[in-house]
Amino acid sequence: MNRRYRKTIIAGNWKMNKTASETKAFADELKTMLPKAKWCDILVCVPFVNIAAAQKAFKDTRVAIGAENVSQFEKGAYTGEVSAAMLKDLGVKYVIIGHSERRQYWNDDDLIVNKKALAAVEAGLYPIICVGESLEQRELGVTKELIDLQVKTALAGIPAEKMRHVVIAYEPLWAIGTGKTATAEQANEVNEEIRTVIRKLYGARVARSVTILYGGSMNEKNAEELLAQPDIDGGLIGGASLVPEKFNAIINAANQE
């Protein structure tokens, strides 16, 4: 973390978990333990159908509610899709884009991720753009090139003044839901690389201010060490964000002065 230059964000990614009533139960429990989080922003990204329930349950707290996906299209005949304008109108601020599960199961490739990021930014949403390599790619030694390409493609056409709304999340595929976390050094190395790419595209001032998260089996045990790294500005947390005590412990790790 480097709070002097950029925001720290602890974001939950609930994926396809919890019903509306389970969402309320989670909120009621988390609210009893939440610290006075001054030093980090707290966000929970939930399935579309639970956004309203989550907003209601977390009303008057510092927990913001985000979405997990958005359509690349503005509006029209796209059955089942949800547009950026719809999310914005609901009062949603952040939206996850290009999560590896979207990339894997719904073919959200780099070009679609770019279109979604543009649609989000255009509508005034804050995209959390996910990038990451597979184990095979890491072992082939192409992580850096791959991340460069993912970041450059995702950001194509996003003007510098909108970059203060953009968050990047580095999520190595081999660490997601596997219990296998990247070491703090491995994660920081890639986050630093992402910042370097942004510096080349937008200059030092923008690069310094972009929040870059780490995601992939972040939990209450490893959060402190990961967050101590200079280029890890928070976490995108799946499994551990579903359990109030665990999520709260991660918030606490990010909330230390």
Ligand code: PGA
């Ligand atoms: P995980 O998921 O924390 O369960 O590994 C992270 C993510 O996929 O965003």
